[in-house]
Amino acid sequence: MRRVLVILIACYTSVAIMASDGISFFGSLQHDGLFAMTDEAIGTESYSFPYLSNTYLNLSLTSKWVNAGLRLETMQAPLPGFEAGFKGSGIGNLYVQGNWGWGKLTIGDVYSQFGSGLILRLYEERSMGIDNSLRGARLELTPYKGIHIEAIGGKQRVYWNCYDHTAWNLDFTKGAVVGADAEVDIDEWSERMQQAGVTLNIGASWVSKYQPQDTVFYSLTPPVMYNLPRWVGSADARFSIGYQGFKLLAEYAWKANDPSVDNLFSYKHGEALLLSASYSRRGMSLLLQAKRSQNMSFRSDRMSRGIAAHINHLPPFTQTHTYHLADLNAYATQLQGEWAFQGELWYTWKKRTAMGGRYGTTLRLQGAHIRGTTPQSWVSMTKEAYYTDVNLELQKRIAGKWYLNAMYMYQTFNAPVIEGSGELCRSHILVADVKYVTSDKVEMRAELQYLYSKQDEGQWIYALYELSLFNDLMLSVSDMYNIGGTDLSSKLHYYMAAVTYQKGAHRLMASFGRTRAGYNCTGGVCRYVPAQKGVNLSYNFNF
Amino acid sequence: MYRHYHYILPLLLSLVLLSCETIAPDQQLITLEPTILERCVLLTEFSGIGCVNCPTAQQLADDLADDCDGRLIVVQMHPAANSFTFSADPLYDYTTADADVYYSHFNGTATTPFPTGVVDFMKDGNAYFIDYTTWATAIHRRLNQEPTLSLDLTPSSEGDSYMLTAQAVNHATDALDFRLLYWLVEDSIEGRQLMPDGKVSTDYMHRHIFRGALNGQWGSQQSAFGKGSLTDIVDVSRYCYTGRHYSVVAVALSSDMSEVIAVAQTDLPKESQVQDEPFVLNVNGIGAIGNDTTIVVTAHHTDPITGKEEMEVRGSIIAEHIYVDTERSAADFDDQLCIGTCVNGNGETTQLFDFNVAGYSSWFAHYYPRDMQPAVITYRFYNNARSLSLTVKYQPED
Secondary structure: OHHHHHHHHHHHHHHHHHHHHOOEEEEEEEEEEEEEOOOOOOOOOOOOOOEEEEEEEEEEEEOOOEEEEEEEEEEOOOOOOOOHHHOEEEEEEEEEEEEEOOEEEEEEEEOEEOOOOOOOEEOEEOOOOEEOOEEEEEEEEEEEOOEEEEEEEEEEOOOOHHHOOOOOOOOHHHOEEEEEEEEEEHHHHOHHHHHHOEEEEEEEEEEEEEOOOOOOEEEOOOOEEEOOOOEEEEEEEEEEEEEOOEEEEEEEEEEOOOOOOOOOOOOOOEEEEEEEEEEEEOOEEEEEEEEEEEOOOOEOOOOOOOOOOEOOOOOOOOOOOOOOHHHOOOOOOOOOEEEEEEEEEEEEEOOOEOOOEOOOEEEEEEEEEEEEEOOOOOOOEEEEEEEEEEEEEEEEEEEOOEEEEEEEEEEEEEHHHHOOOOOEEEEEEEEEEEEEEOOOOEEEEEEEEEEEEOOOOOOEEEEEEEEEEOOOEEEEEEEEEEOOOOOHHHOOEEEEEEEEEEEOOEEEEEEEEEEOOEEEEEOOEEEEEOOEEEEEEEEEEEO | OHHHHHHHHHHHHHHHHHOOOOOOHHHOEEEOOOOOOOOOEEEEEEOOOOOOOHHHHHHHHHHHHHHHOOOEEEEEEEOOOOOOOOOOOHHHOOEOHHHHHHHHHOOOOOOOOOOEEEEOOOOEOOEOOEEHHHHHHHHHHHHOOOOOEEEEEEEEEEOOEEEEEEEEEEOOOOOEEEEEEEEEEEEOEEEEEEOOOOOEEEEEEEOOEEEEEOOOOOOEEEEEEOOEEEEEEEEOHHHOOOOOEEEEEEEEEEOOOOOEEEEEEEEOOOOOOOOOOOOEEOHHHOOOEOOOOEEEEEEOEEOOOOOOEEEEEEEEEOOOOEEEEEEEOOOOEEEEEEOOOOOOOOOEEEEEOOOOOOOOEEEEEEEEEOOOOOEEEEEEEEOOOOEEEEEEEEEOOO
8 A cells, every 4th residue: 555655646746747847647537336225135145344445546657758547446345246366456557658659568567459359459448457468568660651660578467466575576587468560551552542532451460378387187097197288378360451432351360278267178279260350331231241269268377267367359249239138148259169150231321311310320230149169060059059149120310309319129049058057048128218308408218128038037128217317417216127037936026216417527426226147248248247236426537 | 788688698598498408298198106095085066057067066076976985975065155156946955054154264256267166165275165177186085194082883673763873983092072963965956057068958967056054053962082983963854755856965074163083974865665665645634645636625614713704735755846836626715824735716827835844745735715605626746757636625614
């Protein structure tokens, strides 16, 4: 704690001194808390602290040549549902970055992504408790126009392992991740291509992780242990080509033998192939994507489970839904292998046309279908689907001050595969979202959602009413009710009332109500959140 | 920079090639010298009927136990506190309050991923729970540690009583004190389980299910003793000859509850020594009843508290998941007070599931007739394997 205070005072003093030299200082504070209450009906857990919270303070300064930043985090009594290692306090991120014309060198905690992230994606996602940065260095070079080269290396952050060793997690004999990436934008070398609206990009990456041998036994009699590789390498190649509104992307990633708890200590290599085609023009866009991944879990710690220690990220190919009931069963990328297909079509009919009406109409059709891979052949898939999602959404301004969003969605969710328990669930979901803008200062919005299913907990209904006043204040009340529960104990109301106030750089939200137990998913990564009841507080300040 | 690219590229290529270690198929496993296994180790497995990977873990535990030739004792607990464990269905409820106490001691929560396990009650690194893919490693480490205490369970029987004598021998130079726990474990229970293919099996064989702590969750504190032995006797008569695969696991736990010092297990006799083992016991104190239809005559009597005329029957059964249906041929009742044996119409079926560690359930019925006419009620107790009819005739006292 004393170390933190010294750093803060040093930062403040430095800023005060350098403020006159064109140096910018900014930051943000985020605090999310919960006064947890017990509610046996929904199955809340008991906590040793009455108030649970996660707090982040970001401080950054930028100048012509040097940038620096740090992030202080405290979650001594974290919000429910985070993994055990998430609890702790200290400096979660610290870096210094030097810039010079064609290069940039960052020392400290670094983030990066190579291509689509199939072999490296280092990022922070606070809602999931993810921060898999490397503590080391990152070098970015642009030696010539259209050429981007990057090299990165360090020890991965796994929660608070930066405090595990006296060397502030710089002991690379305990493990390290290194990598390099090169991308070439060929169109930047050709004026003809640029004039024709053609883009052509090729890229290649390499990432390798080092981890000392672990003693892992295969059998006890006779005692046989695994010969685990200390270095595991991976490579990625990609190209994309675009012409006016069309774009094609292909990316292939390969990973060497990487026996771990994720793949039950298999020595098979991993691979992933991603294909994407899109077309967009004014008023329309089309996207088609396919992905096959097999044994592509890539962690800096072969013994890790859960959401920690991932080096790469496999995109889920499913849409993240913002409507409650549509997001009730969210998909988590299956690390052992999957075939995923996704398509999306947006079309906007102009105003004053037959389909567009007076104000125009936008229709969106989206679908996703995911199956597992099987060993029969490279193209074979499991008979059962893991996940299917087809939804049709209509966005329309139906009258002067009235706006409508309506959606129908059909979903199949293979819970035993995705969550490890439950049953195959088929649902039909209807959503009506109506907004009424009375004036510049007052807006009202109401949502009504209905989910029909014969499996799991049956039918659900959700209603929300939201009132925005003077651009600063928002009030909302909502309720989610399980009308299909087979016994009284499952017919529960999950009510919530919230007030949000925003003024300048400050945003304060307070709410009271119940939250159902379930999975919170972002980008194909999910964490289980237990049932909660209580008063939620959230404060954000940007300066 | 451009002049040096012909050095940089080969250097980078070398780095790429060196940073990838491919293990040939014949080098993936390393066989070590076998060591003499000196001690017994306890694997406490946490599982749930809604957990899709738990059958794989149970098989792995069985394989490890076979590998260890009796030196590994596996106990499987189903804590109600975890989301993979369903306790709402009494027919397939393997949860116990004792299991939740141990689960909480190991810092288990609703979100702890299953399957998982704890070896010898010890932490592995910073946490108690060990992923099932690495159980073998933790078990091997413990198996090769010199034991400070050895523990044996020796059965003895005399008449209807069946006793276990636990003998602990201290091999350490210092005096040793510990807590001695006795756990009831049941094997080979056919029931429901979510399988790795996502389908529910209704005839899955559950192994090593923890049924309860016989002498309290944290057992009895044993006094410190030096070189030599200590004995303790526990009466397990009620769990014998029940038709169920019971065993008792004795656990010597360090007094600070941080380590299992020694563990032993012994099976309890399952089969009855008497043919046609009683299924229903002690009807109105009469004693064991066989499998044939039996007629019991019982009289109306005046309830001293209510002053009402009532007919009463009570009894106990010694198997779980017994169903009973009733059929009456005469008499109407003003009121009834009963567990499972209320008569609301012909052919009513009820499940008796007041199961407890003792292994038997009680049932009773008090009927308050409108008049003093004789009544005949037939009870049929049954499960998948057996059935017993019991006909009770109620008639007014002379």
